Amino acid sequence: MRCLTLLSLAACAAPADGTFEVHELDATDYKQTYTLNVFLPDTYTDAEPATVVYLFDGDQWTDTAAQIATALEREGTIDAPIVVGIGYGDRPNKRNRDYTPHGKGIPDGFGEIDAFYGFMEHDLVPWVDEGWSTDATPAGRVVMGHSFGGEAAVWGLFHAPETFGNAIGLSSSLVFADAVIFDDEAAFALENDDLDARFYLGAGSQEGYGLAGLTEAFGETLASREYPSLDLKTDIIRGRFHASLFPAGAEAGLAHVLEEK
Amino acid sequence: MIPLLFVGAALAAAPLHVEATALMGMRAGAGGLVTVEPVRHLEVGGTATVTTDLYGFAPTWVTDGLDPKHNLRISLQPAIGVNTGDTRVSFAMLGSVGLEMLTFRESRDVPPLDKPVVYGTTELVPVGGVTLDLRVRPTKTWGMNMMIYTPLPPTPTGNPNLERLHAGLGVVIPLGPKS
Numbered sequence: 001m002r003c004l005t006l007l008s009l010a011a012c013a014a015p016a017d018g019t020f021e022v023h024e025l026d027a028t029d030y031k032q033t034y035t036l037n038v039f040l041p042d043t044y045t046d047a048e049p050a051t052v053v054y055l056f057d058g059d060q061w062t063d064t065a066a067q068i069a070t071a072l073e074r075e076g077t078i079d080a081p082i083v084v085g086i087g088y089g090d091r092p093n094k095r096n097r098d099y100t101p102h103g104k105g106i107p108d109g110f111g112e113i114d115a116f117y118g119f120m121e122h123d124l125v126p127w128v129d130e131g132w133s134t135d136a137t138p139a140g141r142v143v144m145g146h147s148f149g150g151e152a153a154v155w156g157l158f159h160a161p162e163t164f165g166n167a168i169g170l171s172s173s174l175v176f177a178d179a180v181i182f183d184d185e186a187a188f189a190l191e192n193d194d195l196d197a198r199f200y201l202g203a204g205s206q207e208g209y210g211l212a213g214l215t216e217a218f219g220e221t222l223a224s225r226e227y228p229s230l231d232l233k234t235d236i237i238r239g240r241f242h243a244s245l246f247p248a249g250a251e252a253g254l255a256h257v258l259e260e261k
Numbered sequence: 262m263i264p265l266l267f268v269g270a271a272l273a274a275a276p277l278h279v280e281a282t283a284l285m286g287m288r289a290g291a292g293g294l295v296t297v298e299p300v301r302h303l304e305v306g307g308t309a310t311v312t313t314d315l316y317g318f319a320p321t322w323v324t325d326g327l328d329p330k331h332n333l334r335i336s337l338q339p340a341i342g343v344n345t346g347d348t349r350v351s352f353a354m355l356g357s358v359g360l361e362m363l364t365f366r367e368s369r370d371v372p373p374l375d376k377p378v379v380y381g382t383t384e385l386v387p388v389g390g391v392t393l394d395l396r397v398r399p400t401k402t403w404g405m406n407m408m409i410y411t412p413l414p415p416t417p418t419g420n421p422n423l424e425r426l427h428a429g430l431g432v433v434i435p436l437g438p439k440s
Binding site: 105217 | 373
């Protein structure tokens with residue numbers, strides 16, 4: 001029925017093989033309660049540390065990401081990860097505040113990603129590692145998001161590499177605040193000779209508004225650093241636009257960062 | 262061959278319905294609808310649209326530094342549907358499936374980079390949707406229409422396909438025999 005009402009390819013896909021739990025967690029350093037949509041794949045056991053995907057806009061994307069992850073597992077591409085979809089539940093959505101970096105001329109209510117990553121690193125990740133059997137290393141953690149969430153995933157690559165060793169940025173809003181993320185990348189390159197990460201950067205060929213071009217340019221810039229430990233894939237997916245990229249991008253991104261190599 | 266001739270003759274004798282409509286959505290442009298009515302209340306024909314993106318709908322932080330070189334989307338869709346009849350105020354609902362050719366090229370100044378980012382694409386993609394069309398004809402010779410085109414299906418994520426959703430106002434010219 002849901003398949004019929006949404007007329008959605010993702011919703012028509014086979015259901016995810018696993019269980020969903022909903023939790024709430026308060027940020028220690030600022031006033032915000034987050035709703036966490038946690039997907040545990042059927043293959044999860046306490047005996048085997050699992051990779052965890054920290055998914056932005058979790059209210060919207062957790063079901064889709066879980067379906068894609070288990071579909072990739074069924075075809076033998078990856079071991080399905082735990083997915084922790086970070087959302088707001090019935091509270092006001094604060095993605096503008098949480099997923100965007102501070103920069104020149106940003107509108108009110110934006111640009112507090114530093115605080116949000118503080119919540120991620122000091123509250124959320126320890127809570128997840130305590131609650132389930134997880135691979136508690138950067139290589140065992142993925143940040144993933146779309147649009148502003150994609151920008152947040154890319155930001156984490158340069159500002160929290162000691163916590164997150166994988167990032168999937170889909171239709172990332174790289175233009176935000178005069179493309180300040182390019183400055184962040186350059187600052188990271190000045191101080192580091194290597195970036196030990198798997199990184200998937202995807203956009204739709206029909207995105208327009210400069211997003212596909214920016215994605216290509218960001219990928220080229222990062223590749224030019226020649227970091228020995230960076231496994232980068234820049235992907236312009238033909239036929240997709242901003243609102244339609246997530247399923248195809250998530251599939252390619254999860255395969256890239258989680259596939260055994 | 263003979264059945265085809267019969268079909269051709271029937272269509273030639275059928276009421277012909279022509280619309281030209283100015284379109285607005287996330288894109289702006291013009292559209293045309295030409296249908297015949299081989300059977301009363303049944304319309305068969307096609308639509309054509311030519312549109313360009315309205316970059317002004319985006320927030321300034323998206324459009325600052327963006328220079329669209331060109332942006333054009335042309336869609337041709339065979340259509341079939343029903344109408345409420347040949348009255349002063351009538352309503353039609355048409356389903357259509359076809360192709361859209363899109364081509365755009367743009368450059369963007371990115372302050373941290375020393376040269377603009379240039380990007381462009383030309384693609385042919387399948388499209389389809391439902392047109393709801395309200396027609397008001399004060400005289401037998403012309404009228405006006407108000408339409409909305411809802412693309413179907415929605416995006417693969419279940420979101421509405423806002424890029425292709427559009428509405429329009431235009432003129433209606435009924436030709437040929439009355440239905």
